[in-house]
Amino acid sequence: MNAMTDERKKYIRSVTFRVTCYPVIPIVTQLMLVICNLMAAPPYWLFVMANVMPSTQGILNFLVYMMNPALDIYRKKFIKRMLGIKQKTKEKFGKLEDSDETIDLYPSISQPSSLYGSHKDHHHHFNFGG
Numbered sequence: 001m002n003a004m005t006d007e008r009k010k011y012i013r014s015v016t017f018r019v020t021c022y023p024v025i026p027i028v029t030q031l032m033l034v035i036c037n038l039m040a041a042p043p044y045w046l047f048v049m050a051n052v053m054p055s056t057q058g059i060l061n062f063l064v065y066m067m068n069p070a071l072d073i074y075r076k077k078f079i080k081r082m083l084g085i086k087q088k089t090k091e092k093f094g095k096l097e098d099s100d101e102t103i104d105l106y107p108s109i110s111q112p113s114s115l116y117g118s119h120k121d122h123h124h125h126f127n128f129g130g
Contacts, residue, residue, distance in 0.1 A: 011069055025060045026057060029056055029057040032049040033050040033051075033053065033054060
């Protein structure tokens with residue numbers, strides 16, 4: 001009997017996994033919705049998951065599709081290009097993660113009244129003739 005190469009076994013596993021994922025994804029994404037509809041008063045987390053999971057079906061199908069061995073060439077080129085961009089960025093700017101300087105993303109804001117004038121300025125007295 002002919003022994004299969006490791007690459008061929010990996011390819012067969014990949015195809016088998018993809019073929020089994022396509023029918024499993026709708027089942028997984030719709031299951032929470034079915035369970036939620038069967039319950040009279042579902043818990044809040046189940047209600048949220050029942051509304052979120054169906055919208056993830058397209059993303060999950062896309063991810064499984066991207067595992068197509070025919071796309072390996074393009075995926076490898078994309079990864080190589082991204083690593084090249086990262087390397088060029090490191091060469092140009094240095095390692096950004098090692099920077100000692102930090103930016104305060106949440107600067108303290110003084111009292112709102114100091115931004116818009118005093119609180120007394122906002123009181124208007126209207127005289128409607130009476």
